[in-house]
Amino acid sequence: MASDFEAQVRATNDKINARTGRPLVRAIVVGLLLGLALLASLLIVKELFMVFAGALVGFTAWELASALRFAGRRVPRVPALIAALAVVPAAFYWLATGHWLVTLAGIGLIVAWRLAELARPAARTSPREVLLDLGAGVFIMMYIAFMAGFTVLLTAQDGGQVWTLAFLIVVVSVDVGAYATGLTFGKHPMAPTISPKKTWEGFAGSVAAAVVAGILTAIFMLDQPWWVGLILGGVLVVTATGGDLAESLIKRDLGIKDISTWLPGHGGFLDRVDSSLLSGAAAYALFLIFT
Secondary structure: OHHHHHHHHHHHHHHHHHHHOOOHHHHHHHHHHHHHHHHHHHHOOOOHHHHHHHHHHHHHHHHHHHHHHHOOOOOOHHHHHHHHHHHHHHHHHHHHHHHHHHHHHHHHHHHHHHHHHOOOHHHOOOHHHHHHHHHHHHHHHHHHHHHHHHHHHHHHOOOHHHHHHHHHHHHHHHHHHHHHHHHHHOOOEEEOOOEEEEEHHHHHHHHHHHHHHHHHHHHHOOOOOHHHHHHHHHHHHHHHHHHHHHHHHHHHHHOOOOOOOOEOOOEOHHHHHHHHHHHHHHHHHHHHHHO
């Protein structure tokens, strides 16, 4: 009996893994660990969030730079890592001014580093290739460091850590809603050339989950009326889904399934935070509007 039960469990897991393309158990464990670390950083000492955000930004910038180098772009990883990390404390302590200035300074560092590499004969290439390399470096700073900086900006505000936790709850609800309904009812592909496993049924589930989570977090966490939660959920389901599709498009163009394999069951760090990058900027804008 026990062996039959284990065989049934393994068969069920294999079906789920084949349907989702992920080892479900490992994905859940890694997700819970990241969630606990996030909660500790937001609820115990707000400054700890800088450590958490810095780790995510640093790993994500490094793995994206590595993926771009694998695709043929000579992106200087060390300055990209340093510049991306510098945005986190700048946004936290110097707010919007630090966010912008350090992002621009980081872009300048990456550009200067890549141009300096041309002094070595082995690093010389055509002007077109150099421009593509510079564009890849700027892309890392804007897509990873600058966009993640909005979440740091939000957390740094008075009471902003509650808004950060609330928007992340909504983003997670979007992922869970899309996963559950897509796995159960998914039949009609949403963007087959970009992300074949995404379905319109899954998107409908993510909308429902986002609206419910948005209203509940607005009322019980943000001390806002229900209609603010409706707006929060509606905006974040668009940004979270758009962020996920944008990352899928990047991976498709690079010809890879995952940005890296550092997070078991999830792929890379960018595979985990893709939905949150655009959503953090949207949540910061909503915070400024409604508070």
